[in-house]
Amino acid sequence: MALLKGNAVVGQAGGPTAVINQSLVGVIQEVQKYDHITHLLGARHGVAGIMDEDFVDLKRQPTEMLEVVAYTPASALGSTRHKPKGEDFERILEAFQKHDVRYFFYIGGNDSAMAAQIINKMAQEAKYELRTIHIPKTIDNDLLATDHCPGYGSAAKFVASAFIGDNLDNRALPGIKINILMGRDAGFITAASILARQREDDGPHLIYVPERSFHPEKFVQDVERVVGDFGRCLVAVSEGIRDENGDLWAKILSSQMKNRTGLSEGAQKDDFGHFQLSGTGVLADYLAGVVTEGLAQNKKLRVRADTYGYLQRSYPSCSEVDAWEARLVGQMAVSYSLDTDQDGSVALVRLPGTTYACGTHLVPLEAVAPPEPPLTKSLPDEFLSEEGNYIKDQFLVYAGPLVGNLPKVGWFEQVSTGEPYGKPVPRRVL
């Protein structure tokens, strides 16, 4: 079958990640190898750039520059939260036809895969030949059909690194420290905090994720137990924790705050109707208040709470494995567009064996953006403790290789010489 010739569009959508430009550069470098794509048009701000015909030709970028861009966090082409509607899709197809676009590479999450799917169907109906390949990215790690998502490993590495530092800080000045982490529906990012543990008494000592309902009274009891064991307590909490009715605690609290104070919620809905969680400190403040009143005041313990916020996706450092895999899915998207006349989404497949290795395959767009729920993946039950307040060791096998090396830390009790002063600190088993 003759190779489809023409131009290609590549775009980036949704929340940026530390490695989303790796995927972009993967597409560019692979396109540079072949002649079937004349111009590789980078659409600025995703579908918005396609509708506005706001393109940059990416095919003739020098390698040196590409390597710098690849390691630059956030979407180099700009991103968008715009959810295309009826007329938008017609406008997109028009732009594709006008610019002889025959290949569409869209780097994004499940919303982007759904948009790509709709555009692709419209092209089919219009008998306009178009190859549509979705390239997965999301720090939340909640996309279906792929073993894990490019972008997750770097966010997980940031969280694990931050907890290494926070655990040492909490050990130096013992108290109760609560960190609110990203994850509206899935606990993968929050679970990554457990990768920080190197000693038996290291935090996080408690981990709460959206997959289990959160009860403030039980939370205080949990903290009390840990404080009894270690004299301190480091806690990881997903922004997406819910009460027993499935209502978001952050939303409940923001509404209460608004009703009682007349102040703004400090929280907005995005274009997809998602209630905005990040960037509001109300959950952190509430949990700090609950534990102060329920426990810490009597024990004269310090209570502090942080919300890590956007740093989790934007801090300029990445997991090398994540960077490599994000590059790979970009390259493979172009590769699949050559080999088959199928559209689809590039999925990572973990190869069996004790050493970590990942390959890719192409799955149908419906597999990552299905018409019916569940639209996303949750943290599997096998990773959650019975009480729902901790993460099991199996998770380390799953997530450890995606994060890679973490900062090495040292302490003195390990090498205490003993005589006459060096008494080692007693260790306790968690």
Added chain:
Amino acid sequence: MALLKGNAVVGQAGGPTAVINQSLVGVIQEVQKYDHITHLLGARHGVAGIMDEDFVDLKRQPTEMLEVVAYTPASALGSTRHKPKGEDFERILEAFQKHDVRYFFYIGGNDSAMAAQIINKMAQEAKYELRTIHIPKTIDNDLLATDHCPGYGSAAKFVASAFIGDNLDNRALPGIKINILMGRDAGFITAASILARQREDDGPHLIYVPERSFHPEKFVQDVERVVGDFGRCLVAVSEGIRDENGDLWAKILSSQMKNRTGLSEGAQKDDFGHFQLSGTGVLADYLAGVVTEGLAQNKKLRVRADTYGYLQRSYPSCSEVDAWEARLVGQMAVSYSLDTDQDGSVALVRLPGTTYACGTHLVPLEAVAPPEPPLTKSLPDEFLSEEGNYIKDQFLVYAGPLVGNLPKVGWFEQVSTGEPYGKPVPRRVL
């Protein structure tokens, strides 16, 4: 004069930094070179460990382990917020006499320098020969008598790196982003956000520090102007901003919140009577609300706010210059204890010339912990813009060398090939 022989105590106090263990290791390595100190006793949790005689002998630690500890953030010996009072000082002097402690190296801020000064005076009065050397550390960079403080460069590097990522994120998904940074009285940490700027339209576009009063209405006007220029706005705000009466905004808001909701302030006072600012999201939420209601709602702009919190001092990454200087002040403390019979605090002195270089000298303990205010240093006027909402370029000369290399980032408009698609984004001068 014969060299004073005996044991030494080293301790760490106050908020940990990313390089406070460099200073500790500097002390240990320098002590290892000489015979005048028999045992180097590491006091666990600062003065608390001295009072409890909770010591680890640090003199015979292997070099390999020391190098790992040096690059480990937070205080390896443990820290303390305990402010010693009358009887505590007697207990400390007793412990020193009992353990034949003749040298006291105390790594901390101005409160620690004051405690060291009091202990030293009591020893003099008791005719107990003791050398007391204070080793400066604080991320706030507000200590008197030193050009800058070990610990600041690494916190500044974290902030600058975070703003590099946040600026790219804000460029990818334009909107208004407000980040609350540490700094109760001094704007040095917040000012460091300006080191993130690499392009003319890069953020932070506005910077507010405790040295100038903050007016919400003026703030909204400032943001409106920047949004007009760039279509987006990235803002750095110190947690310590005050109203025209000098009252902390964070405190005003927390009190309002408590009065209106009955919820806890999520904020406590520490042992020194400082109102606790970090770890509460109320300022971020308030500013996001103000700008949403005053501006963004009409313009349909996204507004987000983060509070960077304890990551600024605990994230495991450091400035190499800061690490080197933190080691140096530790080494020099021991060196000064050999050469002179003076007590004092090790201060960094910037050497004149175009290339950055720093030496040390020993200043009296009173110079860093004076009996009368001002007890700390503020951001000098020469670094502040006329309007009080930005930082001048002179600050880059001061702070740049302390932070060192920052992540390299790349973008596409720089290398746009132009034909037929690559139209570069227009640039505007700030």
